[in-house]
Amino acid sequence: MRAIAVRRGESTPRVVDVPKPTPDTGEALVRTLRVGIDGTDHEVVGGSHGGFPEGTDYQILGHEAVGVVEDPNGTRFDAGDLVVPTVRRPPGAGNEHFERGEPDMAPDGAYLERGIVGAHGYMADYFTSDERFLVGVPDDFATTGFLVEPVSNTEKALEHAYASRSAFEWEPESALVLGNGPLGLLTLAMLVERDDFERCYCLGRRDRPDPTIEIIERLGATYVDSRExxxxxxxxxHEAMDFVYEATGHAPHAFETVTALAPNGVGALLGIPSDGTVELDGGRIHREMVLQNKALLGSVNSNVEQYEAAEESLAAFPEWFTDELVTGVYGPDEVERAFETGDDVIKTVVEFDTL
Ligand code: NDP
Ligand code: ZN
Incomplete structure (x- = not known):
C-alpha cells in the first residue's frame, strides 16, 4: 500500500510502498480517508521533533486522521463505521496514565505518539489501531473528521482553564486567541460558538488582505495586529481579557499573557517554542498574577472524552469556516504540494480515499 513517510537522513516526505498492516487482537483495520498536516508534521519531517519507530529507517507521518473501519476484527466497531484515532499509545504494558484514560497527562518517555514519537502515523492507505484509541464519529465527518484531533487539544485546554477557575464564581465575557494559524483559528471558532464569550479577539502579524484576517472578522471577532x-x-x-489562549509559540507571549488578563482571568499556553532567552517586566507579571488572582497553565494533547467533546464543537462550526480553513486537499502523489507553506496556506490535507 501507499504511505507517506520520511526516511532516515532525509528531510522531505515521500510516497513509499509498505505492506498493508494486519490487525492484532483488539485492533481494527481502518481504511484512511483524510489526514491533516500541521506544524508538528513539518517538525517531524525536518527532524527537530519526534523520533523513528524502533528498528525502522522510515517513519510514516500523520496524526490527524479520519477513516472507515475495513475489518472490525472482533472489536466493538462494524465494517463501514467512521472513526478518528487518538495520537498517544502506551510504550509497554502497565502504564498508569493510559489505564486511567489520561494518556495526555503522561510524562515524556511514558508514551509513544503515532506519526510523531516512536510509532508510525496514519498517512497510508490503511492503518491499524487498538479499539481503545478509536473514537466513532458520524458519517458526515468523512471530510472534516481529521480536525477532531486539533479541536480536542483545545477542548482539553478549556477544560483545564475552567477547572482552574472552579473554586469561585467565574463569569468570563472576553477572550483573546494569540495566533492566527490553524490551531488559533479553530480555537477562535470554538470560542465564538460558545455562549460564554461575548467578545472575542485574535492576534496576528499579517497585513490585509489576508485570508486569516477575513476568517477572524467573518467569525465576528476583532483582529489585533501585534506589530501595532x-x-x-x-x-x-481593547479591554482586559478573561481568557487568553496562546497559539503562536512565541515565547514572550507566554508571560505577557498575564498583562492582557483581567483580574481572576486565566491564560492557557499551547505553543511549543524552542529554547531561548526573553526579556520581560517580571516584576509586573509576578505581582499581577498574585494580586489579581491570575492563572497560567500549559496544555498538550487530549483524551478520548475530549475527542468526543471535539465532535460536538466541530459539528457546530459553520460550513463556510471549514471550507475557508482547509486551503488544499491533495492526493498522496501530490505530497510535496501538501507540505508547501505560505500566507495563502492555512490547513492542508492528504486525501487517500473518499466514502
Ligand atoms: P502555526 O505556526 O501555523 O501558527 C502560529 C501563528 O502565530 C502564525 O499564524 C503566526 O503568524 C502567528 N504568530 C507567531 N508569532 C507571532 C507574533 N509575535 N505576533 C502575532 N502572531 C504571531 O501553528 P499552529 O496554529 O499549528 O499551532 C500553534 C502552536 O501550537 C505551535 O507552536 C504548535 O507547535 C503548537 N501546538 C500545540 C499543541 C498542544 O497540544 N499543546 C497542539 C498543536 C499545536 P504568521 O503565520 O503570520 O507567521
Ligand atoms: Zn496536529
Missing amino acids: TPLPEVLDA
Missing part, C-alpha cells in the same frame, strides 16, 4: 498593539498594550487598546 503588542500584547502588553492590548488592555489599553
Whole structure:
C-alpha cells in the first residue's frame, strides 16, 4: 500500500510502498480517508521533533486522521463505521496514565505518539489501531473528521482553564486567541460558538488582505495586529481579557499573557517554542498574577472524552469556516504540494480515499 513517510537522513516526505498492516487482537483495520498536516508534521519531517519507530529507517507521518473501519476484527466497531484515532499509545504494558484514560497527562518517555514519537502515523492507505484509541464519529465527518484531533487539544485546554477557575464564581465575557494559524483559528471558532464569550479577539502579524484576517472578522471577532498593539498594550487598546489562549509559540507571549488578563482571568499556553532567552517586566507579571488572582497553565494533547467533546464543537462550526480553513486537499502523489507553506496556506490535507 501507499504511505507517506520520511526516511532516515532525509528531510522531505515521500510516497513509499509498505505492506498493508494486519490487525492484532483488539485492533481494527481502518481504511484512511483524510489526514491533516500541521506544524508538528513539518517538525517531524525536518527532524527537530519526534523520533523513528524502533528498528525502522522510515517513519510514516500523520496524526490527524479520519477513516472507515475495513475489518472490525472482533472489536466493538462494524465494517463501514467512521472513526478518528487518538495520537498517544502506551510504550509497554502497565502504564498508569493510559489505564486511567489520561494518556495526555503522561510524562515524556511514558508514551509513544503515532506519526510523531516512536510509532508510525496514519498517512497510508490503511492503518491499524487498538479499539481503545478509536473514537466513532458520524458519517458526515468523512471530510472534516481529521480536525477532531486539533479541536480536542483545545477542548482539553478549556477544560483545564475552567477547572482552574472552579473554586469561585467565574463569569468570563472576553477572550483573546494569540495566533492566527490553524490551531488559533479553530480555537477562535470554538470560542465564538460558545455562549460564554461575548467578545472575542485574535492576534496576528499579517497585513490585509489576508485570508486569516477575513476568517477572524467573518467569525465576528476583532483582529489585533501585534506589530501595532503588542500584547502588553492590548488592555489599553481593547479591554482586559478573561481568557487568553496562546497559539503562536512565541515565547514572550507566554508571560505577557498575564498583562492582557483581567483580574481572576486565566491564560492557557499551547505553543511549543524552542529554547531561548526573553526579556520581560517580571516584576509586573509576578505581582499581577498574585494580586489579581491570575492563572497560567500549559496544555498538550487530549483524551478520548475530549475527542468526543471535539465532535460536538466541530459539528457546530459553520460550513463556510471549514471550507475557508482547509486551503488544499491533495492526493498522496501530490505530497510535496501538501507540505508547501505560505500566507495563502492555512490547513492542508492528504486525501487517500473518499466514502
Ligand atoms: P502555526 O505556526 O501555523 O501558527 C502560529 C501563528 O502565530 C502564525 O499564524 C503566526 O503568524 C502567528 N504568530 C507567531 N508569532 C507571532 C507574533 N509575535 N505576533 C502575532 N502572531 C504571531 O501553528 P499552529 O496554529 O499549528 O499551532 C500553534 C502552536 O501550537 C505551535 O507552536 C504548535 O507547535 C503548537 N501546538 C500545540 C499543541 C498542544 O497540544 N499543546 C497542539 C498543536 C499545536 P504568521 O503565520 O503570520 O507567521
Ligand atoms: Zn496536529
